[in-house]
Amino acid sequence: MxxxxxxxxxxxxxxxxxxxxxxxxxxxxxxxxxxxxxxxxxxxxxxxxxxxxxxxxxxxxxxxxxxxxxxxxxxxxxxxxxxxxxxxxxxxxxxxxxxxxxxxxxxxxxxxxxxxxxxxxxxxxxxxxxDPVVVAAMIGRPRAGDPLAGLTGRQREVLALMAEGRSNAAIAELLHIEEKSVVRHASHVYAQLGIEESRQGHRRVLAVVQYLSQ
CATH class of the missing domain: 3.40.50.2300 (Response regulator)
Structure with missing residues (x-):
């Protein structure tokens, strides 16, 4: 390279x-x-x-x-x-x-x-x-009324790894859960945050980061 x-x-x-x-x-x-x-x-x-x-x-x-x-x-x-x-x-x-x-x-x-x-x-x-540090700072502590407050602990973990650019398979391996569980959690995250769902890596990272940057 x-x-x-x-x-x-x-x-x-x-x-x-x-x-x-x-x-x-x-x-x-x-x-x-x-x-x-x-x-x-x-x-x-x-x-x-x-x-x-x-x-x-x-x-x-x-x-x-x-x-x-x-x-x-x-x-x-x-x-x-x-x-x-x-x-x-x-x-x-x-x-x-x-x-x-x-x-x-x-x-x-x-x-x-x-x-x-x-x-x-x-x-x-x-x-x-x-960078995970950037993702953590973006997610932070949800304020009252913030849609992030409606996420479970596991969903927040999935959100953080999605924002880092991890694939569903990689998230499943890191969290020791099945990939179909990651898909389910990701769908809940998209619904809670009101952003368009996408399984294309870059597009989903961009959607998540754009939301977190608001």
């Missing part, structure tokens, strides 16, 4: 390069700023773009803007954006950039290398990955 990395902090950039090369990935290019990231991704056409949200020149959300511009040109391009801090709007904006192959992860996720590499493969394979 050929990867282009966008990261301005040298220790993080070189650390990512090292661990990914050791894991068998090919680092096709590295960029220290957002314009260079866009240029490299256009020229090299990697299998995956891995980018920090905050990059020069603006050190705001320049990395995210670069990724979104690349997705506008090539909607099927697999991308993962990394963030130091959780921002729900970034997750929503990224998920709206295309039908599949997107990930939004906090940087501490990299410490669990096996999970991080698994996330990369899921995104390249067309999946959607959302």
């Amino acid at each position: 050929r990867v282009v990395i966008g990261e301005d902090q040298v220790l993080m950039r070189e650390g990512l390069r090292l661990v990914l090369e050791q894991a068998g990935f090919t680092i096709a290019g590295v960029a220290e700023d957002a314009p260079t990231l866009v240029q490299l991704a256009r020229e090299l056409r990697p299998d995956l773009v891995l980018a920090d949200i905050r990059m020069p020149p603006g050190l705001a959300d320049d990395g995210l803007r670069a990724v979104l511009s690349l997705r506008a040109e090539r909607p099927e391009l697999p991308v993962i954006v990394l963030s130091q801090h959780m921002q729900r709007r970034y997750a929503s904006e990224l998920l709206e950039s295309g039908e599949q192959s997107v990930g939004y992860l906090l940087k501490q996720r990299i410490a669990d290398l096996d999970t991080f590499i698994g996330d990369m493969h899921r995104v390249v394979g067309g999946g959607t990955v959302l």
Whole structure:
């Protein structure tokens, strides 16, 4: 798998390069700023773009803007954006950039290398990955009158895993229940939240995240 990395902090950039090369990935290019990231991704056409949200020149959300511009040109391009801090709007904006192959992860996720590499493969394979910390913050504690308050504990677990981008089969395995039970719980979640049901991975993640971001 050929990867282009966008990261301005040298220790993080070189650390990512090292661990990914050791894991068998090919680092096709590295960029220290957002314009260079866009240029490299256009020229090299990697299998995956891995980018920090905050990059020069603006050190705001320049990395995210670069990724979104690349997705506008090539909607099927697999991308993962990394963030130091959780921002729900970034997750929503990224998920709206295309039908599949997107990930939004906090940087501490990299410490669990096996999970991080698994996330990369899921995104390249067309999946959607959302950091569990982001999902937990979105779900939070339901307020009075909030439809989330009407969900059972199990339904909230299913909702969280759906928002992370997990398939029904994966949710069933993680919760040690049958897949048909996951389908039933998911249907209750959709009905309770008043969102359109979809079994297509990215579309259902987007529907859930859009609701949670309101």
